[in-house]
Amino acid sequence: MSISKDKITGWKQKVHEIIYEADTPAGKLFDVLLLIMIILSIIFVMLESVKGFEEKTYDYLYVAEWIITIFFTLEYFARIVSINRPSKYIFSFYGIIDLLSTLPLYLSFFMTGTAALLTVRALRLLRVFRVLKVTRYVGESNKLAKAIKDSKAKILVFLFAVLIVCIMMGTLMYIVEGEESGFKNIPVSVYWCIVTLTTVGFGDIAPVTPFGQFLAAVIMILGYGIIAVPTGIVSAEYAAATNKNIVHVNTQSCWNCNAKKHQDMAKHCYNCGESLRNG
């Protein structure tokens, strides 16, 4: 009996190794295949929304979509089965994404239009970093994430200020421009103000009165100037994060004169000349 249980465990371990890890050839092959299928499936969902192909093409896409979805469903259950504590996977970030990647097609039986939601699968592409096994990439990603996290509070304060400016300038533009030139109500004016301040500038709405154009110029120059703020924050934050790693890597202190901040390749204290290694 214990052998049988061991067998099952062995089978589960094998599946776990293939699905969850990417160190063995089989595990790597599985992950690469998975990524190809994810990319294919995103392309298929996109193409399905394009009008103008032959009727047959949609049939092929529909079948391909179902094959991939069934594969993803099987993979999802395999992941649940092969892990010791399934709840840990199910409620993890990837677990939820994997579920959301299969549900929409099943839901499309009951509700039309949900199939397009399958592009949530794009999030599964984040697995690519795991497959590449390039810790460097993940490391960079983590460092980036850290820099962004450190800047979060500041950037929120900044965005909050931008929003207040947009609400007030939007209202002003609504009053100044009137409704003929596209500023038909305050929400639309605020929307236009965000479009302008962020230097996107669609041009579907544009001021026509001289004073409106003057105000628009002020908003633009404001937007041009304040884009420096988030950039400056992230620059400084990122530089600080990088400096921390670069500068104080050597924590040695001389046993003779206690001088610190030795260069990495130092053998002797730069202050008193004592040997650092035999210290």
Added chain:
Amino acid sequence: MSISKDKITGWKQKVHEIIYEADTPAGKLFDVLLLIMIILSIIFVMLESVKGFEEKTYDYLYVAEWIITIFFTLEYFARIVSINRPSKYIFSFYGIIDLLSTLPLYLSFFMTGTAALLTVRALRLLRVFRVLKVTRYVGESNKLAKAIKDSKAKILVFLFAVLIVCIMMGTLMYIVEGEESGFKNIPVSVYWCIVTLTTVGFGDIAPVTPFGQFLAAVIMILGYGIIAVPTGIVSAEYAAATNKNIVHVNTQSCWNCNAKKHQDMAKHCYNCGESLRNG
């Protein structure tokens, strides 16, 4: 008599605590309610400008607007009454905003169109930082404000240079493009030049002659290049502000003269010359 006066003072203190502070549960509740009402009122003012709702909706919005305004008016007087020196509140930044947040609706009896000015209430949202009681946020906000203030002179010089460029390039475009392609006079050309230099690019006016397009390309590349200037300024300024905090990590203080902020490698007090190590 003195007891009665004490009572009033006590009552005033209680109101002051609720309205001005956010440390007690009552004070916090008041501030949160206030913020909700500010947000609601901004949404109401915005919706009121949207055409196409039923007649009834506008009636509801009108009533809601009045209820909130009366509440704000009462709050304004409560703030004046509960403070010892009312003038200090009335002429403060928040005092003026609070007044401007109630006036427009009263003015709308005499002048039409002023109701939209109620969105000045958006400025009241700045109180959110006080409610959050997250000194961290305020601290960040102050640091940001400091960095921007330090960069102000430089950014003014920069914007001044940008304006001179825009006036001259705008005139050139007016001469080159002529009036058929939207560059109908110099102010409009200057406006277009600002739109282009800031990389907004509405497209309501666009050059059509080859030489005009060449000039436009020059302006765009200029704008693309000089956006680096304010960004660089704020980055450096912000990094400097951050570094200042980093550099003086040495928390030693001289046991003799109590001087602080010693350099990391200091052996002697820079102020009195006492040895720091054997102190």
Added chain:
Amino acid sequence: MSISKDKITGWKQKVHEIIYEADTPAGKLFDVLLLIMIILSIIFVMLESVKGFEEKTYDYLYVAEWIITIFFTLEYFARIVSINRPSKYIFSFYGIIDLLSTLPLYLSFFMTGTAALLTVRALRLLRVFRVLKVTRYVGESNKLAKAIKDSKAKILVFLFAVLIVCIMMGTLMYIVEGEESGFKNIPVSVYWCIVTLTTVGFGDIAPVTPFGQFLAAVIMILGYGIIAVPTGIVSAEYAAATNKNIVHVNTQSCWNCNAKKHQDMAKHCYNCGESLRNG
């Protein structure tokens, strides 16, 4: 005779003081009046190009323009007369600008359309920094100018690379999109490519074929990514310039142990404890 010569010299000195300097009350008043006239004249030139005013307004503007131009002409000659070596003024940056600020109106007798060139007067506004007597501003301006000058070589290399990319991507778009969708020849395609890469995006020309839109997306992401390059250069350059000024301000070295880089407020050597002042 020598007295008469002294008189003339004295008269010349007086005029020189008023026109060229801004330290005496008369000199400051003159400069402020000059700035006001420059600003007024720019506004007048701009307004003159606007259609739709009454006939009379143009007459007034015409007269005002002539009065200011005559004043500027007189000022120009006064500057030449009151300086010892007139050639030094005439061929200086401001001398040439001052000449160009008066010529166009005189030329408008012979050639139409030259009057608009009067906006070159905007360059005269650079005098504002002298009037403000805020060395701080000029200092900032110089520091900025230095940072930009230091970055010049790098930014030229960068812009050169951008231009090569634009020429090749523009040609590609011309081949891909064909002539129906606005990409009517290669120069226009290159122009569009610059518009897109700099994130201006007028929208007067936009790709319509799927492959053209794909290429456009590549160009945009490229432009979004490489805007980081000039910004990064100026940031680093500016930070380096700022650091140099901040850190090594104190050039003292201890007479006892020769330690350098003392803090500004240091009285004693941080290394050996010797007094720095009495050294």
Added chain:
Amino acid sequence: MSISKDKITGWKQKVHEIIYEADTPAGKLFDVLLLIMIILSIIFVMLESVKGFEEKTYDYLYVAEWIITIFFTLEYFARIVSINRPSKYIFSFYGIIDLLSTLPLYLSFFMTGTAALLTVRALRLLRVFRVLKVTRYVGESNKLAKAIKDSKAKILVFLFAVLIVCIMMGTLMYIVEGEESGFKNIPVSVYWCIVTLTTVGFGDIAPVTPFGQFLAAVIMILGYGIIAVPTGIVSAEYAAATNKNIVHVNTQSCWNCNAKKHQDMAKHCYNCGESLRNG
């Protein structure tokens, strides 16, 4: 015989000197002429695509194009002949570009439309740095290239994240906006999303429903905020590269072990412990 061989070698060396190098007057002249011809030929190719000239002009352009191409072909063969190991040139970066710069015109006999590909010649302009003989420029270019190379991994991670965001937001916009307002299928919506996130904003497609405009505002603010990320990365990376050069300004080398790059405050060699001052 050996003399004859020497002659040939001498002749080859002479050609090599002229074509490959730019130190001798002849070599410099050749390179400058080459650059002028490259620029002219790019201008000719561009002009050829412009409609509306006289018939004769196209004939002239055609002839000029052929003359330049034949010259480039001769130059290409001269380069192959005058080098000892031709394969080293043929498969080098410049060798391939030089070939691609002549082929399209010959191919235009067989395929129409290939002549426009001649603008690949723009890449030949990179030779300008060699002609300028300004090592400074090349140095800057290398430094830039290094900074970009160091940032590559991070920027790839960033662009990957941007792409995933664009795919998902594009799908959402497709669902929200429907097909009337230009979001006719998912690929186009994703394209629009890239246009918006990178703050280009053509305006050929723009949201019209309130919720679509709200989503667009979110995308824009996102794009406005995250442009800080690549900028911050390059800034920090570039600053780090610059700092590396700055930090090791100390040009001392130990008289005992010849170790270089001592810290500014070092008294003893970090490598062998010898005193640096009394060395």
